[in-house]
Amino acid sequence: DAGVIQSPRHEVTEMGQEVTLRCKPISGHDYLFWYRQTMMRGLELLIYFNNNVPIDDSGMPEDRFSAKMPNASFSTLKIQPSEPRDSAVYFCASSLRATEWDEAFFGQGTRLTVV
Amino acid sequence: AQSVAQPEDQVNVAEGNPLTVKCTYSVSGNPYLFWYVQYPNRGLQFLLKYITGDNLVKGSYGFEAEFNKSQTSFHLKKPSALVSDSALYFCAVRDGNRDDKIIFGKGTRLHILP
Numbered sequence: 711d712a713g714v715i716q717s718p719r720h721e722v723t724e725m726g727q728e729v730t731l732r733c734k735p736i737s738g739h740d741y742l743f744w745y746r747q748t749m750m751r752g753l754e755l756l757i758y759f760n761n762n763v764p765i766d767d768s769g770m771p772e773d774r775f776s777a778k779m780p781n782a783s784f785s786t787l788k789i790q791p792s793e794p795r796d797s798a799v800y801f802c803a804s805s806l807r808a809t810e811w812d813e814a815f816f817g818q819g820t821r822l823t824v825v
Numbered sequence: 826a827q828s829v830a831q832p833e834d835q836v837n838v839a840e841g842n843p844l845t846v847k848c849t850y851s852v853s854g855n856p857y858l859f860w861y862v863q864y865p866n867r868g869l870q871f872l873l874k875y876i877t878g879d880n881l882v883k884g885s886y887g888f889e890a891e892f893n894k895s896q897t898s899f900h901l902k903k904p905s906a907l908v909s910d911s912a913l914y915f916c917a918v919r920d921g922n923r924d925d926k927i928i929f930g931k932g933t934r935l936h937i938l939p
Contacts, residue, residue, distance in 0.1 A: 714868075743927065752931035753869075753915060766926055801868060805927070813859050814917075814927050816868035 714817035728790040735804030745801040792824045827852040831930035846901040854922025858899040863913040
């Protein structure tokens with residue numbers, strides 16, 4: 711397996727534009743997590759899914775943020791409209807069944823810059 | 826809700842010396858604990874985990890960590906540091922009694938001085 715795949719690796723956009731980040735988890739993993747990393751706040755959990763169902767989105771900062779997982783092999787994180795303070799590195803991670811309490815495997819991240 | 830604290834933003838260690846990166850946690854159920862490392866412009870890489878059993882767990886690159894239930898700690902250690910160990914280290918916790926999320930600490934930047 712190629713691991714968790716995120717796209718794009720880098721995104722530069724203007725304030726007010728819509729941004730969509732994409733993630734392909736490792737095949738067979740039941741959990742998918744979206745994290746945001748900034749210098750000030752460290753690594754924050756935004757939302758996570760179990761078997762394609764959103765379980766906890768309490769970390770999503772505002773209604774401008776939304777995430778979907780239409781099937782087991784794909785998830786998106788959308789920001790609309792984007793603002794400069796959304797600039798960060800966004801990571802997607804996946805893990806196996808909860809009963810195995812396995813570690814999470816991370817993608818390479820998407821570095822988002824909103825100007 | 827679970828939480829993780831890494832009290833040191835940065836740790837400096839001379840090459841060849843032992844290193845320790847501290848982590849304390851809080852969960853309502855059984856703690857499942859993890860350490861990750863992040864190199865510049867890369868994603869997080871798994872180092873080791875504690876689920877159950879021996880309190881001393883060994884992981885990648887010669888790292889180990891000791892689970893201490895009474896002190897609610899899971900410090901990362903290595904007997905002899907390498908310059909290549911310089912990176913950002915994250916401790917994480919998952920509540921073993923719940924079908925729950927993985928929460929990370931803020932990270933500790935480790936500098937190994939040649």
